[in-house]
Amino acid sequence: MPAVQETVERVKRIDVDQYRYGFETLIESDKAPKGLSEETVKFISEKKNEPAWMLQWRLEAYRRWLTMQEPTWARVDYPKIDFQDLYYYAAPKPKKTVTSLDEIDPEILKTYEKLGIPLREVAMLEGVEPKVGEEDPARRKIAVDAVFDSVSVATTFKAELKKAGVIFMPISEAIREHPELVQKYLGSVVPTSDNFYATLNSAVFSDGSFVYVPPGVRCPMELSTYFRINERNTGQFERTLIIADKGSYVSYLEGCTAPQRDENQLHAAVVELVAHDDAEIKYSTVQNWYPGNSEGKGGIYNFVTKRGDCRGNNSKISWTQVETGSAITWKYPSCILRGDNSRGEFYSIAISNGFQQVDSGTKMIHLGKNTSSRIISKGIAAGKSQNTYRGLVTAHRKATGARNFTACDSLLIGDKCGAHTVPYIEAKNSSATFEHEATTSKISEDVLFYCIQRGLSQEEAVGLVVNGFVKDVLQQLPMEFAVEAQKLISISLEGSVG
Amino acid sequence: MALLEVKDLKVRVEEREILHGLTLTVNEGEIHAIMGPNGSGKSTLSHVIAGKPGYEVTDGQILFRGEDLLEMSPDMRAAKGVFLAFQYPVEIPGVATMNFLRTALNAQRKARGEDEFSTPDFLKKVREVSKSLNIPQDMLKRGVNVGFSGGEKKRNEVLQMALFEPSLCILDEMDSGLDIDALRIAADGVNALHSPKRAMVVITHYQRLLNYIVPDIVHVMSKGRVVKSGGKELALELEASGYAQFEDAA
Numbered sequence: 001m002p003a004v005q006e007t008v009e010r011v012k013r014i015d016v017d018q019y020r021y022g023f024e025t026l027i028e029s030d031k032a033p034k035g036l037s038e039e040t041v042k043f044i045s046e047k048k049n050e051p052a053w054m055l056q057w058r059l060e061a062y063r064r065w066l067t068m069q070e071p072t073w074a075r076v077d078y079p080k081i082d083f084q085d086l087y088y089y090a091a092p093k094p095k096k097t098v099t100s101l102d103e104i105d106p107e108i109l110k111t112y113e114k115l116g117i118p119l120r121e122v123a124m125l126e127g128v129e130p131k132v133g134e135e136d137p138a139r140r141k142i143a144v145d146a147v148f149d150s151v152s153v154a155t156t157f158k159a160e161l162k163k164a165g166v167i168f169m170p171i172s173e174a175i176r177e178h179p180e181l182v183q184k185y186l187g188s189v190v191p192t193s194d195n196f197y198a199t200l201n202s203a204v205f206s207d208g209s210f211v212y213v214p215p216g217v218r219c220p221m222e223l224s225t226y227f228r229i230n231e232r233n234t235g236q237f238e239r240t241l242i243i244a245d246k247g248s249y250v251s252y253l254e255g256c257t258a259p260q261r262d263e264n265q266l267h268a269a270v271v272e273l274v275a276h277d278d279a280e281i282k283y284s285t286v287q288n289w290y291p292g293n294s295e296g297k298g299g300i301y302n303f304v305t306k307r308g309d310c311r312g313n314n315s316k317i318s319w320t321q322v323e324t325g326s327a328i329t330w331k332y333p334s335c336i337l338r339g340d341n342s343r344g345e346f347y348s349i350a351i352s353n354g355f356q357q358v359d360s361g362t363k364m365i366h367l368g369k370n371t372s373s374r375i376i377s378k379g380i381a382a383g384k385s386q387n388t389y390r391g392l393v394t395a396h397r398k399a400t401g402a403r404n405f406t407a408c409d410s411l412l413i414g415d416k417c418g419a420h421t422v423p424y425i426e427a428k429n430s431s432a433t434f435e436h437e438a439t440t441s442k443i444s445e446d447v448l449f450y451c452i453q454r455g456l457s458q459e460e461a462v463g464l465v466v467n468g469f470v471k472d473v474l475q476q477l478p479m480e481f482a483v484e485a486q487k488l489i490s491i492s493l494e495g496s497v498g
Numbered sequence: 499m500a501l502l503e504v505k506d507l508k509v510r511v512e513e514r515e516i517l518h519g520l521t522l523t524v525n526e527g528e529i530h531a532i533m534g535p536n537g538s539g540k541s542t543l544s545h546v547i548a549g550k551p552g553y554e555v556t557d558g559q560i561l562f563r564g565e566d567l568l569e570m571s572p573d574m575r576a577a578k579g580v581f582l583a584f585q586y587p588v589e590i591p592g593v594a595t596m597n598f599l600r601t602a603l604n605a606q607r608k609a610r611g612e613d614e615f616s617t618p619d620f621l622k623k624v625r626e627v628s629k630s631l632n633i634p635q636d637m638l639k640r641g642v643n644v645g646f647s648g649g650e651k652k653r654n655e656v657l658q659m660a661l662f663e664p665s666l667c668i669l670d671e672m673d674s675g676l677d678i679d680a681l682r683i684a685a686d687g688v689n690a691l692h693s694p695k696r697a698m699v700v701i702t703h704y705q706r707l708l709n710y711i712v713p714d715i716v717h718v719m720s721k722g723r724v725v726k727s728g729g730k731e732l733a734l735e736l737e738a739s740g741y742a743q744f745e746d747a748a
């Protein structure tokens with residue numbers, strides 16, 4: 001049997017059924033009644049002890065949502081979602097506010113341990129192996145915010161961050177403690193009326209992370225959030241808001257997992273980033289939601305709106321994503337390049353296997369003068385999956401000197417999958433220079449055999465070749481996570497689950 | 499026991515028989531040369547020994563130290579000591595050569611139940627070997643064979659051979675595309691690996707290579723069979739009179 005055929009067979013058999021993070025945690029939870037109504041929205045707001053303005057904001061979003069239709073333009077196919085058949089809020093009990101790690105349900109801590117997420121501050125960064133020919137990675141600290149179903153359960157390194165003036169806390173807390181900041185920025189990048197899922201999120205979001213970095217501050221550590229969906233039939237709607245004030249810098253990473261379930265689960269997050277003059281935000285995602293089993297049953301619907309606003313001059317926002325999970329991904333992290341000389345970047349690795357459907361890409365909207373953007377997208381399709389890159393690059397009339405470079409490469413493993421590239425380019429300014437390159441190739445039998453002749457197994461060979469294919473993007477991730485992501489990529493394609 | 503025994507091997511590719519009953523025996527410590535016209539099946543033989551997919555063995559046997567090689571996966575064959583230096587080494591973009599060497603070496607060691615090399619030991623070994631082959635360290639940081647010249651690709655094959663220490667080395671047209679100096683360096687590299695425990699099978703079109711790597715036995719292949727075997731003088735004879743005399747024998 002030719003090597004690729006064998007890979008395809010193997011991938012078909014094992015991969016998705018051996019999802020490594022598919023365990024369930026047995027804890028009692030506190031749920032909102034099923035279905036969506038003004039009552040549900042009020043219930044959530046009340047659970048969170050929110051001020052009146054917040055409830056008002058949510059209710060407006062909810063009323064707006066009632067008038068909206070689900071988008072159908074993406075190249076994804078799924079049965080209609082019954083939004084009344086979902087729970088919109090589930091909090092692990094006890095619901096009292098948690099102030100230290102010791103108060104967290106040990107079951108939850110165990111869950112995060114299984115995921116390899118260190119909530120204990122000391123355990124951070126153990127076991128990261130340096131690569132050949134490279135120095136040991138700087139043993140940097142990482143602050144973690146962990147979100148379990150709808151509620152943030154622990155934020156580490158809070159005190160140390162506070163010293164630097166950085167605010168990093170669950171958004172539910174920020175609403176109470178820093179209402180002026182939240183009110184000023186929430187919805188200012190993704191308006192409540194933006195799109196069906198963003199509007200839904202605005203009405204029912206339960207938690208997520210809030211970051212504010214004051215002027216001139218370089219955030220002293222990586223910030224990180226881990227999301228986990230545990231409850232059955234529960235939608236997860238996080239809301240993340242990151243503000244980098246003038247001349248500041250922050251690097252933020254989110255990771256995601258969910259248990260194996262036969263039914264589909266909805267995840268509709270909104271992330272808003274604001275970068276003021278000379279500020280920089282680096283946002284990385286390692287997404288490994290449960291992709292469904294080998295027959296295509298179950299898995300997360302990942303319908304996410306992520307947008308960054310380069311509001312100030314010389315500001316920069318960079319999105320890096322490694323997407324290996326979810327049954328359906330619908331996600332376009334974008335940059336609005338409003339400030340003069342601002343820069344947007346999008347680096348993406350999207351891997352689909354089994355019956356996964358990915359429709360992902362970015363939007364670079366050039367409004368200011370001499371703005372530049374760069375898009376590097378690597379799509380890998382295996383099994384019977386469909387993998388689409390969809391990107392939009394536009395230059396406004398006033399965006400003189402706008403520049404974009406786009407490179408989209410797709411790699412196919414087997415012949416039952418598909419890769420598609422859908423670029424939209426609009427230059428309303430004649431001085432704009434947009435470059436676009438795209439390639440689609442099949443993984444080469446000869447390359448695989450070369451590796452195997454040198455002693456690598458079939459699976460190792462595929463992992464190695466794919467990791468080489470995505471290297472440009474992996475290099476954009478913080479070092480510690482690059483190692484993690486590399487493993488994840490191999491796992492999601494090989495099924496060699498440890 | 500012979501190191502390699504190929505017995506009456508018949509191989510098909512896409513319904514067409516390419517090897518029609520080929521027999522070849524190689525003992526430890528021997529150097530064999532295989533010569534023959536284009537399309538006579540030399541690369542096919544090397545691929546089947548290494549286990550490349552796409553070939554159907556319809557008859558015959560390949561034994562390696564008495565074990566049935568055809569029953570083993572190709573990576574297992576590599577771990578057992580079968581090495582094939584390719585006629586056309588492929589490029590693997592984004593995979594640094596150094597990383598590739600280490601991954602492959604450790605995979606082989608693991609398959610044999612040996613410990614992995616430690617990073618310093620590995621680096622030391624690579625440095626030694628690459629120095630003797632005149633391979634600059636910079637080259638090892640680049641993607642495997644990416645942007646390498648023809649000569650550099652071939653040297654990279656010899657480098658791996660030296661690093662993995664296989665017991666059977668099959669070199670498929672190692673001399674094609676090499677200039678005189680590069681040929682000498684590569685041949686010296688191969689000769690340095692010559693040992694009583696290791697056998698070499700050198701596939702070539704040119705007698706010139708055999709001035710550097712001196713064979714014990716020369717085989718002439720034609721139309722999917724070995725049609726004549728002899729001492730190193732057979733290569734000189736071929737150089738003088740060509741393959742025509744063997745075509746009828748085939």
Ligand SMILES: Nc1ncnc2c1ncn2[C@@H]1O[C@H](COP(=O)(O)OP(=O)(O)OP(=O)(O)O)[C@@H](O)[C@H]1O
Binds near residue numbers: 511512534536537538
């Ligand atoms: N994958 C394949 N599909 C079809 N025919 C093949 C395939 N591989 C080899 N052949 C055929 O088998 C025959 C032997 O090829 P092979 O490459 O083994 O010859 P060779 O002796 O190595 O030639 P050269 O000296 O040119 O390298 C040729 O006729 C070739 O066309």
Ligand SMILES: [Mg+2]
Binds near residue numbers: 540541542585670
């Ligand atoms: Mg050949």
